[in-house]
Amino acid sequence: EAQVTQNPRYLITVTGKKLTVTCSQNMNHEYMSWYRQDPGLGLRQIYYSMNVEVTDKGDVPEGYKVSRKEKRNFPLILESPSPNQTSLYFCASSLNLGRAWSGYTFGSGTRLTVV
Amino acid sequence: AQSVTQLGSHVSVSEGALVLLRCNYSSSVPPYLFWYVQYPNQGLQLLLKYTSAATLVKGINGFEAEFKKSETSFHLTKPSAHMSDAAEYFCAVSRMDSSYKLIFGSGTRLLVRP
Numbered sequence: 001e002a003q004v005t006q007n008p009r010y011l012i013t014v015t016g017k018k019l020t021v022t023c024s025q026n027m028n029h030e031y032m033s034w035y036r037q038d039p040g041l042g043l044r045q046i047y048y049s050m051n052v053e054v055t056d057k058g059d060v061p062e063g064y065k066v067s068r069k070e071k072r073n074f075p076l077i078l079e080s081p082s083p084n085q086t087s088l089y090f091c092a093s094s095l096n097l098g099r100a101w102s103g104y105t106f107g108s109g110t111r112l113t114v115v
Numbered sequence: 116a117q118s119v120t121q122l123g124s125h126v127s128v129s130e131g132a133l134v135l136l137r138c139n140y141s142s143s144v145p146p147y148l149f150w151y152v153q154y155p156n157q158g159l160q161l162l163l164k165y166t167s168a169a170t171l172v173k174g175i176n177g178f179e180a181e182f183k184k185s186e187t188s189f190h191l192t193k194p195s196a197h198m199s200d201a202a203e204y205f206c207a208v209s210r211m212d213s214s215y216k217l218i219f220g221s222g223t224r225l226l227v228r229p
Contacts, residue, residue: 101209103207
């Protein structure tokens with residue numbers, strides 16, 4: 001089944017303890033992106049990657065890191081999590097189809113709580 | 116710069132009634148427009164998309180949306196609401212420039228009363 005898989009689904013951690021949220025897609029998509037969802041704010045882009053070894057900041061990158069060493073994986077790293085990073089996180093991917101682009105396939109989300 | 120405004124954070128309709136969820140966008144270039152649906156504890160699922168072909172777009176589950184350039188709107192409609200339509204709906208805009216960045220509205224939660 002074509003899908004984007006995120007792990008873990010739920011995570012509670014303490015301030016300052018490094019964590020990684022994994023994202024993997026099995027559709028050979030070039031483009032991958034991380035979003036965070038907060039009530040009343042919709043989804044905001046954190047980082048994105050156009051292809052292997054090509055990453056760039058989105059709208060809210062502070063406090064996050066990413067890497068794209070393989071096409072299928074795009075982990076989100078929080079080096080020193082803080083309570084304001086408590087949120088619902090989504091990984092998304094798509095093919096690079098130019099004007100034929102049809103949007104993202106989303107993962108099921110990771111609910112992160114930082115205490 | 117691009118932006119999306121969804122009017123009404125919550126919309127409540129009776130089962131069988133018309134569903135109308137409003138979305139207005141701002142874009143200095145021709146946009147791609149999308150509606151996504153999010154069911155509880157799930158990711159976002161694409162309902163429909165406008166990518167410069169027909170202005171009336173039909174999606175899954177009986178939903179459709181009409182692109183109106185003069186009104187900068189892309190409202191989502193369904194003639195008859197079903198209980199299973201209860202979810203959160205997001206409108207999103209993207210540039211037609213292969214940037215692949217989606218900018219989302221704040222979402223509208225649809226409640227369906229029996």
